[in-house]
Amino acid sequence: MNAPLLEVEGLRTHFFTRAGVVKAVDGVSFALAPGEILGLVGESGSGKSVTGFSLLGLIDPPGRIVDGSVRLEGEELVGMPTRALRRLRGRRIAMVFQDPMMTLNPVLSIGTQMSLAIRAHDAVSDKAARERSAAVLARVGIPDARARLDAFPHEFSGGMRQRVAIAIAMAHSPAVIVADEPTTALDVSIQAQILFEMRELARESGTALVWISHDLATVSSLAERILVMYAGRIVEEGATATVLRDPRHPYTRGLLDSLPATAEPGRPLNQIPGTTPSLLALPPGCPFAPRCAHASGSCREDPPRRAAAGRAYRCHHPLERVA
Amino acid sequence: MTAPFLSLDAITRRFEPRLILGDRIAARLGARVENRPVRAVTEVSLEIAKGETLGLVGESGCGKSTLGRVVAGILPPTSGTVLIDGKPVIEHGRKVTTRVQTVFQDPYASLDPRMRIGDIVAEGPIAHGLASKADAPGYVRDWLSRVGLDPDFAGRYPHQFSGGQRQRVAIARALAMQPDLLVCDEPVASLDVSIQAQIINLFLELRRELGITCLFISHDLRVVRHVSDRVAIMYLGRIVEIGATEAIYRDPQHPYTRALLGSVPKLVLEDDELVRFETISGEIPSPLAPPPGCTFHPRCPVAVEACRREVPVLFDDSDGRMVACHVRAMERAAMTKEGSA
Amino acid sequence: MIDTSTPLGRFWAGFRENPVAVAALTMVAAIVLVAVAAPLIAPQDPYDLGGLSLLDARRPPGHVGSGGYVHLLGTDAQGRDLLSAILYGLRISVQIGLLAGGVALAIGASLGVTAAYAGGIVETLVMRIVDLQLSFPAILLALVLVALLGQGKAQLVTALVAAQYAYFARTAYGAATAERRKDYIEAATATPLSRARVVFRHLLPNCMPPLIVVATVQIANSIALEATLSFLGLGLPVTEPSLGMLISNGFVYMMSGRYWISVYPGVALIVLIVAINLVGDQVRDQLNPRLHR
Numbered sequence: 001m002n003a004p005l006l007e008v009e010g011l012r013t014h015f016f017t018r019a020g021v022v023k024a025v026d027g028v029s030f031a032l033a034p035g036e037i038l039g040l041v042g043e044s045g046s047g048k049s050v051t052g053f054s055l056l057g058l059i060d061p062p063g064r065i066v067d068g069s070v071r072l073e074g075e076e077l078v079g080m081p082t083r084a085l086r087r088l089r090g091r092r093i094a095m096v097f098q099d100p101m102m103t104l105n106p107v108l109s110i111g112t113q114m115s116l117a118i119r120a121h122d123a124v125s126d127k128a129a130r131e132r133s134a135a136v137l138a139r140v141g142i143p144d145a146r147a148r149l150d151a152f153p154h155e156f157s158g159g160m161r162q163r164v165a166i167a168i169a170m171a172h173s174p175a176v177i178v179a180d181e182p183t184t185a186l187d188v189s190i191q192a193q194i195l196f197e198m199r200e201l202a203r204e205s206g207t208a209l210v211w212i213s214h215d216l217a218t219v220s221s222l223a224e225r226i227l228v229m230y231a232g233r234i235v236e237e238g239a240t241a242t243v244l245r246d247p248r249h250p251y252t253r254g255l256l257d258s259l260p261a262t263a264e265p266g267r268p269l270n271q272i273p274g275t276t277p278s279l280l281a282l283p284p285g286c287p288f289a290p291r292c293a294h295a296s297g298s299c300r301e302d303p304p305r306r307a308a309a310g311r312a313y314r315c316h317h318p319l320e321r322v323a
Numbered sequence: 324m325t326a327p328f329l330s331l332d333a334i335t336r337r338f339e340p341r342l343i344l345g346d347r348i349a350a351r352l353g354a355r356v357e358n359r360p361v362r363a364v365t366e367v368s369l370e371i372a373k374g375e376t377l378g379l380v381g382e383s384g385c386g387k388s389t390l391g392r393v394v395a396g397i398l399p400p401t402s403g404t405v406l407i408d409g410k411p412v413i414e415h416g417r418k419v420t421t422r423v424q425t426v427f428q429d430p431y432a433s434l435d436p437r438m439r440i441g442d443i444v445a446e447g448p449i450a451h452g453l454a455s456k457a458d459a460p461g462y463v464r465d466w467l468s469r470v471g472l473d474p475d476f477a478g479r480y481p482h483q484f485s486g487g488q489r490q491r492v493a494i495a496r497a498l499a500m501q502p503d504l505l506v507c508d509e510p511v512a513s514l515d516v517s518i519q520a521q522i523i524n525l526f527l528e529l530r531r532e533l534g535i536t537c538l539f540i541s542h543d544l545r546v547v548r549h550v551s552d553r554v555a556i557m558y559l560g561r562i563v564e565i566g567a568t569e570a571i572y573r574d575p576q577h578p579y580t581r582a583l584l585g586s587v588p589k590l591v592l593e594d595d596e597l598v599r600f601e602t603i604s605g606e607i608p609s610p611l612a613p614p615p616g617c618t619f620h621p622r623c624p625v626a627v628e629a630c631r632r633e634v635p636v637l638f639d640d641s642d643g644r645m646v647a648c649h650v651r652a653m654e655r656a657a658m659t660k661e662g663s664a
Numbered sequence: 665m666i667d668t669s670t671p672l673g674r675f676w677a678g679f680r681e682n683p684v685a686v687a688a689l690t691m692v693a694a695i696v697l698v699a700v701a702a703p704l705i706a707p708q709d710p711y712d713l714g715g716l717s718l719l720d721a722r723r724p725p726g727h728v729g730s731g732g733y734v735h736l737l738g739t740d741a742q743g744r745d746l747l748s749a750i751l752y753g754l755r756i757s758v759q760i761g762l763l764a765g766g767v768a769l770a771i772g773a774s775l776g777v778t779a780a781y782a783g784g785i786v787e788t789l790v791m792r793i794v795d796l797q798l799s800f801p802a803i804l805l806a807l808v809l810v811a812l813l814g815q816g817k818a819q820l821v822t823a824l825v826a827a828q829y830a831y832f833a834r835t836a837y838g839a840a841t842a843e844r845r846k847d848y849i850e851a852a853t854a855t856p857l858s859r860a861r862v863v864f865r866h867l868l869p870n871c872m873p874p875l876i877v878v879a880t881v882q883i884a885n886s887i888a889l890e891a892t893l894s895f896l897g898l899g900l901p902v903t904e905p906s907l908g909m910l911i912s913n914g915f916v917y918m919m920s921g922r923y924w925i926s927v928y929p930g931v932a933l934i935v936l937i938v939a940i941n942l943v944g945d946q947v948r949d950q951l952n953p954r955l956h957r
Contacts (some may be wrong), residue, residue, distance in 0.1 A: 043515035187382035192586035217588040245592040258520035260549035271520040418856040433847035447855040
């Protein structure tokens with residue numbers, strides 16, 4: 001097996017708010033191989049986005065990474081000085097946000113922004129940077145890329161803006177791109193185009209992708225491996241198709257059953273009762289227990305991580321394989 | 324045949340950009356000021372039978388929300404009429420009926436943050452005499468429990484609830500007006516998957532109990548398939564296809580419907596299966612300058628010359644299915660000719 | 665325990681976290697209390713001309729007057745006890761500030777919110793008048809009005825309201841144009857509820873946060889404006905000495921070393937205005953959603 005490109009161990013990111021400590025990410029570990037596409041799935045409040053932001057050290061007060069390590073190509077990122085981190089960001093590890101305007105500056109032309117991004121890490125002439133910008137834009141499927149360099153973000157549609165944001169992330173052919181719900185705000189037809197292109201781009205350039213999404217269907221059509229998060233922890237992980245076909249954790253099962261596509265039209269969906277717990281006052285033990293049909297007294301204790309045959313889950317009462 | 328329960332007749336809704344004062348004066352003085360109206364909805368006619376749920380789908384900017392707001396009586400149409408049981412919903416720009424109620428997309432925005440939820444639910448029924456001030460607390464408790472909320476929550480404020488619970492409050496507010504038609508504008512779009520399932524179940528249950536008619540607007544084709552009896556697909560302000568849900572999902576006739584259904588990501592349960600995306604090329608044109616003829620022709624894989632010139636009208640395809648496509652119309656004509664020959 | 669479930673409870677819970685603001689609020693409350701209770705606690709009635717003696721005029725702080733009591737802050741040119749005059753002056757300032765601020769808030773907010781909701785010709789008409797008025801300095805307008813209307817409390821309040829309602833109207837209009845696009849307003853019109861109900865039950869309450877911020881600033885401004893007008897001799901009649909007039913009266917004696925006649929009323933005025941502004945700052949921080957964690 002390849003040496004992992006990115007290794008996350010025991011990551012804990014907590015937010016110290018007025019109301020108390022929010023344990024947004026509470027002990028997350030995983031590894032990412034070069035060129036791998038990893039899906040990070042969960043509902044709002046599961047900590048999937050905060051995990052993504054933590055990988056790049058993009059956590060602002062009142063939040064803080066309190067424990068754990070993130071190693072990129074063997075180099076520890078947690079606790080790295082901001083300046084050193086900034087040299088890595090964009091070059092070795094990049095991020096695509098749900099809202100492309102998080103990346104784009106509304107008052108600069110696309111060409112200027114891309115040149116700035118390129119020249120931030122490479123000492124090239126302005127002209128060379130523009131050439132490279134046009135080339136990357138063409139790669140993410142922007143027609144007539146050279147002419148669009150002088151356009152401003154507001155002249156682009158939502159889908160085109162997201163393509164530009166992806167192009168900026170790809171500009172230095174980073175080893176890892178963390179994509180946080182990049183297609184959620186887009187229309188289905190545009191989403192399908194971007195999913196398709198991202199998969200091709202990752203394959204061509206050998207870039208590994210961490211794809212954060214709430215949508216099991218998009219993740220299943222893209223990611224080789226999947227991590228399911230709930231209340232700041234990974235509750236189940238493994239090869240995407242295996243996990244989704246045959247989930248062991250009742251939460252994964254519940255998520256799948258909540259999808260309208262899995263039930264006969266007009267019939268009630270097999271819903272998970274209750275709501276996601278407040279991360280301020282999580283009871284000890286399995287955070288899913290209050291909503292779980294299989295919960296018992298033993299769920300008051302933290303379920304251990306059980307791993308076998310390339311997959312793992314944290315549950316005292318794992319579901320048996322359905323015949 | 325009995326008159327349809329809800330009927331829309333040639334609804335058009337334009338938005339005129341507001342001119343600045345100088346331009347307005349210039350226009351008054353006879354100068355040529357560019358003021359292109361946006362046509363959000365163009366000549367939409369459709370009917371919904373009593374007790375039926377019609378799903379309205381389309382991508383952003385297709386006019387589905389505008390159409391929903393016209394039906395709900397929030398926006399007066401530029402031309403055309405909306406009749407419920409033969410009576411108009413809007414007269415002289417004002418809504419004149421309480422028989423149509425609305426559930427909005429974002430439960431964080433649709434509830435007044437400064438009102439207790441009990442007052443939110445009670446306000447409309449008291450104003451319209453559906454409940455007296457004295458009976459209101461009991462009336463509110465009844466509706467809160469019917470949407471699955473603890474009636475003792477009536478004294479709380481919206482910020483004390485989760486998104487799913489707020490959407491239940493919004494549903495209670497709409498249903499407490501005892502409407503005959505419910506317009507649901509993306510009611511589950513802003514909710515998490517597990518909460519989405521709860522709200523869909525609640526909707527299915529209440530619909531069965533109350534026999535309510537519904538216009539269900541959504542961009543999520545999977546949700547629409549689950550709740551609708553019939554579906555209408557909109558593209559750039561027009562309905563391109565309308566018919567029974569299962570028939571359309573199984574065998575879409577309009578090239579846009581086909582492409583849209585092909586774009587929906589599916590749950591992949593096989594190892595090493597490489598998903599093929601059937602993507603539509605290009606982007607949705609601006610409604611400010613829609614293409615001539617069939618508005619879909621620049622992205623359409625089967626467009627012919629006629630599509631560039633003439634706007635296709637909805638024709639009866641089969642079994643109550645209506646399609647607005649020149650190519651399909653020609654195919655259909657050829658098939659009937661063959662059949663009669 | 666504070667009930668943090670209501671909007672007011674949450675507001676107060678946050679407010680308490682800033683000790684400076686709490687101190688300022690305590691100060692404002694104390695001044696208001698003292699001002700209200702002035703007739704009960706002031707050693708002397710400064711309006712009672714019969715109780716004044718010119719023998720006691722311009723005495724320094726600590727002087728024992730002919731009335732037999734100590735003038736803690738000295739006396740003014742008419743022999744008034746300065747402490748009593750300041751207490752009564754504060755009473756007038758607070759009264760006029762609250763009255764002018766409150767009336768301007770009511771008029772301005774209603775106008776602004778109505779203009780935003782109605783749109784069309786009403787909006788254009790109201791907001792252009794407001795804009796026109798905002799292009800003049802408030803003091804100029806107040807000066808002209810006082811000159812036209814004459815002296816007196818009612819006239820002064822009218823002038824202050826006329827000079828200040830425009831700030832409220834502008835703020836209310838801005839807040840209401842943002843709020844009226846929100847879904848809950850659409851939901852109210854979709855019910856349907858009457859226009860008056862939508863405007864006054866839903867739109868106006870949700871425009872209150874920025875208006876309250878402006879109100880604190882404007883109350884402080886009315887007090888300062890009133891003091892300015894009185895200082896110029898245009899505000900209240902001489903029989904009702906406000907802080908501005910006290911400062912003005914003592915001004916001529918500043919050079920002769922009788923500082924207290926001007927300085928103590930000035931200090932009282934500054935403390936009042938600064939305290940109100942500190943409270944206003946915290947209110948603004950509190951109500952600004954962007955600063956919320």
